[in-house]
Amino acid sequence: MVRAFVFLFLAHLALVIAAVADCLGGEHAPRKLSRxxxxxIIVIVPVVGGILWFSVGRARPPRPQPGSGRPGSSGGPRSPRGPVAPDDDPDFLRDIDRRLRDEPKED
Structure with a gap:
């Protein structure tokens, strides 16, 4: 029984901390009320306040408009503009290959 109360208290505490941190750390202004x-509300009415924050108060990031992509794009999945990782970069791979060829062999 004590374990259940400890678990519920920790879950309650986690919800309150997450809701307050999300409320204070967001870059968009919250909906309906000020921060x-x-x-x-989150602190005075802990469980209900946290649930209300995540369901009603949290600001949704703005959606990109359908026609605001690159000109001539079909709206499908976008390919990355450049290399995603170093091992996908041809210049990086050429440089590593050159370094390996130029290093003196130790035998």
Missing amino acids: AWWVL
Whole structure:
């Protein structure tokens, strides 16, 4: 029984901390109320306040408009503009190959 209470208390604490951190750390303004009001609601009414923050108050990031992509794009999946990782970069691979050829062999 004590373990259940400890678990519920820790879950409650995690929800409150996550909601307050998300509220104070967001880059977009929250919906409906100011950040101060949301923090007050989350702290005073812990479980319900956290659930309300994540369902109602949290700002949604703006969606890109359908026609705002690159000119001539079909709206399908975008290919990366450049190499994604060093091992995909042809210049990087050429440089490694050159270094390996130029190193003196130790035998």
